[in-house]
Amino acid sequence: MHSGTKYLGGHSDLLCGVLAVRKGETERWKGLWLERCTLGLVMGSLEGWLGVRSLRTLEVRVKAQSENAGRLVAWLDGALKGGREEGEGEDAAEAEVVRKVVKEVKHASLQAEDMHWLKKQMPNGFGPVFSIYMKTMQQARALPSKLRFFHHATSLGGVESLIEWRRMTDAGVDETMLRLSIGIENWVDLKNDLAGAFKAVAEMGN
Numbered sequence: 001m002h003s004g005t006k007y008l009g010g011h012s013d014l015l016c017g018v019l020a021v022r023k024g025e026t027e028r029w030k031g032l033w034l035e036r037c038t039l040g041l042v043m044g045s046l047e048g049w050l051g052v053r054s055l056r057t058l059e060v061r062v063k064a065q066s067e068n069a070g071r072l073v074a075w076l077d078g079a080l081k082g083g084r085e086e087g088e089g090e091d092a093a094e095a096e097v098v099r100k101v102v103k104e105v106k107h108a109s110l111q112a113e114d115m116h117w118l119k120k121q122m123p124n125g126f127g128p129v130f131s132i133y134m135k136t137m138q139q140a141r142a143l144p145s146k147l148r149f150f151h152h153a154t155s156l157g158g159v160e161s162l163i164e165w166r167r168m169t170d171a172g173v174d175e176t177m178l179r180l181s182i183g184i185e186n187w188v189d190l191k192n193d194l195a196g197a198f199k200a201v202a203e204m205g206n
């Protein structure tokens with residue numbers, strides 16, 4: 001069972017679910033088929049058409065999203081670990097701002113201890129969603145409004161990048177946590193956007 005609403009649809013404009021069964025086992029799944037016929041909802045024709053269009057670009061979209069996320073995570077992780085960009089320069093200044101406001105970044109690509117099975121499960125790249133933990137709740141709450149490329153929204157999987165201060169919709173999570181769903185934009189634009197927003201919240205005071 002898959003959600004077609006996220007990466008399969010990919011444009012945040014349709015709701016869809018996919019239930020796939022083994023080929024040639026139609027007898028075994030007849031109950032499902034009958035239930036769908038009598039009780040289930042049939043997708044609207046517009047959603048069906050949008051879904052077919054979406055599938056034609058699934059490969060390029062998800063690859064681009066995964067690559068973008070990987071690059072952003074590597075940039076943030078590199079900045080947090082520090083030391084790589086010696087001396088002066090724009091990169092070093094940017095890394096310092098990251099260190100000033102970001103506490104931690106979490107993504108499958110950083111789970112070194114799980115790599116043996118992660119690589120098997122995701123041989124062509126990791127998922128385009130990751131989270132960052134800011135130093136303070138105030139910074140986490142303010143960050144989304146300092147960004148221009150990212151919309152502040154709950155969803156994920158679309159071609160446009162989203163960010164969400166998770167505490168707003170989930171009282172059970174760390175109040176410094178932000179969830180990012182990366183789209184297909186130019187990754188340097190996304191990086192510069194994040195760097196600018198980090199700078200803005202660093203200057204905010206408390």
Ligand SMILES: *Cc1c(COP(=O)(O)O)cnc(C)c1O
Pocket residue numbers: 003004005006015016017154155156
């Ligand atoms: C994920 C999501 C849903 C739920 O979709 P499913 O088909 O149940 O996965 C609904 N609305 C939005 C905006 C979503 O992002």
